[in-house]
Amino acid sequence: MKTSTANVTAGRDDQPAISLVDGWTLREYREVGSTNLVAAGLPAWQAVRSDTQTAGRGRFQRQWVSDAGGLWLSAVLPTDGGSVAWHALPLAVGWAVCHALRNLGVKNLRMRWPNDVLVNERKLAGLLIDQFSPNVAVAGIGINVSNHPEARDVSLRHATARLADLVAPVPDLRHLTEAILHQLRIAVEEMRAAGFHSLLTRVNELWGGPRAVELDLDGTIRRGTFARVDAEGRLILLEETGHFTAYDARQVRHLTETDLS
Numbered sequence: 001m002k003t004s005t006a007n008v009t010a011g012r013d014d015q016p017a018i019s020l021v022d023g024w025t026l027r028e029y030r031e032v033g034s035t036n037l038v039a040a041g042l043p044a045w046q047a048v049r050s051d052t053q054t055a056g057r058g059r060f061q062r063q064w065v066s067d068a069g070g071l072w073l074s075a076v077l078p079t080d081g082g083s084v085a086w087h088a089l090p091l092a093v094g095w096a097v098c099h100a101l102r103n104l105g106v107k108n109l110r111m112r113w114p115n116d117v118l119v120n121e122r123k124l125a126g127l128l129i130d131q132f133s134p135n136v137a138v139a140g141i142g143i144n145v146s147n148h149p150e151a152r153d154v155s156l157r158h159a160t161a162r163l164a165d166l167v168a169p170v171p172d173l174r175h176l177t178e179a180i181l182h183q184l185r186i187a188v189e190e191m192r193a194a195g196f197h198s199l200l201t202r203v204n205e206l207w208g209g210p211r212a213v214e215l216d217l218d219g220t221i222r223r224g225t226f227a228r229v230d231a232e233g234r235l236i237l238l239e240e241t242g243h244f245t246a247y248d249a250r251q252v253r254h255l256t257e258t259d260l261s
């Protein structure tokens, strides 16, 4: 998952406001290109938040609409726990974000593998994990709060959810940032101390039960039921043949849930 910065720029960066939050150094900007790219050169336990992003990055090279009112946050995490820790890291980040959101009162929340956060089948949050340099990963977290993603992209009208429509009062961005960073630190420290298997049951509760899916393995399609992830962070698929197969996240280009009406 090594990410190149060769053809992307961080955009226009203001001088950040710097503060300490729960063991993190948080840099807050008014506007950047992408918080993940600003975080690319920072050491572990630093975080970057921006009010807006002019070139927010989503998975599969998609653009991520990042207008004012949403949470656009990147956290630099240590990845010194070996390859299992690296593969499991996105799942641990997903768990931390969901846990923080549930603590804030968000209900009916689930994850779609590997790390889309959904409420009532609409996307509330997306995560993008980049590795720009060895030993650290950048966890990019985008949460729709009081922004209007559909105003910029009409195709998002029925596909997105916002915290403002789910909890009252809607948490302010500073409070939300602190809640996420707090939970993220707990999850990553637990994973480093006790291994990913310590989080496994809690991560597997987030999928909302087995689901019919189609996996795109870089052109080869596999259909079956998404069962869970295993202790190495691999996706376990119940194939149409009745056999369980483990897929490394790097093998799976895309997962589509196929049992939605």
Ligand code: BTN
Binding pocket: 033, 034, 035, 036, 037, 053, 055, 056, 057, 058, 059, 060, 062, 064, 066, 071, 072, 073, 074, 116, 125, 126, 127, 128, 140, 141, 142, 143
């Ligand atoms: C996805 O496609 O679902 C992932 C979206 C990730 C968006 C966040 S917003 C903060 C961080 N900076 C970026 O440029 N992207 C991530």
